[in-house]
Amino acid sequence: MKVYLIKTPEYEIENLEEVEELLNSFQGPMEFIAENYEFNPEQFPFLEQISEETPLSWSELFFLCDFYRKTFQIGKSDFIILLTKRRNSFNFFSIFNENKNAFVQTSGWELFTQANSKFPIAYEVVANVLRCLMKLHLSFPNDWIHIQPLGCMNDFCGNKKEIILKLRTGDICNDCLAKMKKENIDDQIINQSLGIFEVIRDQLLFKQGFTRNINPKSIHVNKDGKIFIGNKMINLNPLESTLFIFFLKHNEGIMLNDLQSHKKELLAIYRKLRPAGEESSIDELIKPYYQGGTFSVNKTRLNKKLKEELGEPLANFYYLNGNRGEAFKINISPDYISFDIRY
Ligand SMILES: [Zn+2]
Numbered sequence: 578m579k580v581y582l583i584k585t586p587e588y589e590i591e592n593l594e595e596v597e598e599l600l601n602s603f604q605g606p607m608e609f610i611a612e613n614y615e616f617n618p619e620q621f622p623f624l625e626q627i628s629e630e631t632p633l634s635w636s637e638l639f640f641l642c643d644f645y646r647k648t649f650q651i652g653k654s655d656f657i658i659l660l661t662k663r664r665n666s667f668n669f670f671s672i673f674n675e676n677k678n679a680f681v682q683t684s685g686w687e688l689f690t691q692a693n694s695k696f697p698i699a700y701e702v703v704a705n706v707l708r709c710l711m712k713l714h715l716s717f718p719n720d721w722i723h724i725q726p727l728g729c730m731n732d733f734c735g736n737k738k739e740i741i742l743k744l745r746t747g748d749i750c751n752d753c754l755a756k757m758k759k760e761n762i763d764d765q766i767i768n769q770s771l772g773i774f775e776v777i778r779d780q781l782l783f784k785q786g787f788t789r790n791i792n793p794k795s796i797h798v799n800k801d802g803k804i805f806i807g808n809k810m811i812n813l814n815p816l817e818s819t820l821f822i823f824f825l826k827h828n829e830g831i832m833l834n835d836l837q838s839h840k841k842e843l844l845a846i847y848r849k850l851r852p853a854g855e856e857s858s859i860d861e862l863i864k865p866y867y868q869g870g871t872f873s874v875n876k877t878r879l880n881k882k883l884k885e886e887l888g889e890p891l892a893n894f895y896y897l898n899g900n901r902g903e904a905f906k907i908n909i910s911p912d913y914i915s916f917d918i919r920y
Contacts, residue, residue: 578654578766580706582611583645585624585661588683591866591873592695592900593660598877599699602776605769607706616641632664635672635680642678653677656709658702670740671701672715679705689740693898696777700744703770704730707749710766711757721753729753730774744781747774783893793894793913798822800917802850806895811886815851816858816871817879821907822846822918824897828911830904833872836863845920876905 580600584593590613597611618624621644623637642657651657656677662684665672673679681701686694707730713721726732726739728746731753749757749771757767794807802818804811813821823843824831831839844859864870876897884892894913899905 578606578608578656579652580607580609580656580658580702581645581651582609582702583614583642583657583659585641585659585663586615586618587662588660589902592683594873594877595693595695595900596660596699596702599695599776600702600773603769603772605772606763606765607703607769609702612645614645616644630664632666632668633661634666638665638680639674639676639678642680643676646676646678656706658705660698670697670734670737671705673705673709675709675712677709679709681705689738690744690781692781693900696781697740697744700774700777703773707757707762707767707770710762711753711760713756721756723750745778747771747778779890780893783890791890793909794891795913795915796825796895796909797914798825798916798918800919802846802918806887809886811883813879813882815847815854816862816875817882818850819843819847819859820862820872820875820879820897822916824905824907825914826916828906828909828914830899830906832902832904833865833899836872839863842920846918849918849920 582593582597584590590611593611597609600609616624621641623633638659638661642659645651646657654677656679659678659680660683661680662682664684665680665682669682671679671681681698683694683698686697690697711721713731715722717724721731723729723732724735726734726742727750728742728748729750730743730748731750732739732743734740749767754767797805799805802822804813804818804821823839823846836843840859840863843863844856847854847859861869861871862875863872866873880896883895887895894909895907897905897907
């Protein structure tokens with residue numbers, strides 16, 4: 578089963594891809610695919626941006642899903658989930674319809690959590706797929722929509738702050754599980770969903786300082802630019818190492834738009850690791866994404882290798898993360914970092 582993630586024009590493709598990456602961190606029958614497709618506001622005048630505050634109606638949002646489904650002949654069993662910064666007419670976080678379409682609002686999460694908004698957004702993507710498959714009715718009263726929050730995926734969250742509870746539990750209550758069985762949802766889909774919820778919960782708890790007594794290990798860059806975390810050497814290619822060392826040096830974080838002004842330093846690190854390295858590799862690294870810049874790809878690969886080499890939760894200390902428009906950084910305290918490298 579495929580779940581296509583599409584977006585309205587104001588939501589950044591890089592952030593869409595971050596959500597996709599997170600969703601694909603637990604394997605199963607659902608395959609999440611971020612689509613780099615731009616709706617043309619001339620064709621859909623309601624997309625002309627007046628302000629993010631101007632709500633779109635549910636029918637406008639579902640119309641975009643249907644348009645995409647028809648245009649690209651998406652199968653009836655596959656889902657289309659539209660991610661949008663725009664508010665919607667009933668001020669919901671997200672909603673689905675019976676045609677396996679859904680939308681998720683990507684803005685405003687900072688009111689409820691300090692963690693990166695990709696966590697609640699990814700959660701809502703999965704929750705809408707399950708709600709649709711379990712044929713949840715949106716009428717009240719209803720055994721599967723909990724007005725009083727239980728820490729279940731289907732807590733109604735009339736008070737939007739209650740959303741944090743279900744993100745923290747990552748759970749589905751017995752009544753809702755029974756309804757899912759009754760509707761013959763594949764066990765593997767439920768299992769994958771709970772697996773994704775758990776990844777989200779663990780990373781959220783980690784961000785809030787609940788590290789289950791895991792402390793970071795010190796990180797050392799030797800004079801040749803080899804990177805050690807504890808006693809373990811981390812195997813990265815020269816570009817990944819360049820990014821990692823650069824962001825360890827710039828512990829305060831760097832905005833992507835400012836990478837250009839650090840080109841000299843990036844090139845110096847890169848040539849230390851790879852003396853015959855082409856300047857063009859660094860040019861491509863710092864180019865904006867829409868011009869084919871490779872920052873995003875390299876950052877994703879770097880984080881993936883850290884996860885493979887260190888495992889979670891330890892790897893969380895060393896990930897390079899950020900949203901476009903904000904600084905990207907590695908969150909580990911500089912007290913744990915030491916360098917012998919000179920460049
Ligand atoms: Zn429930």
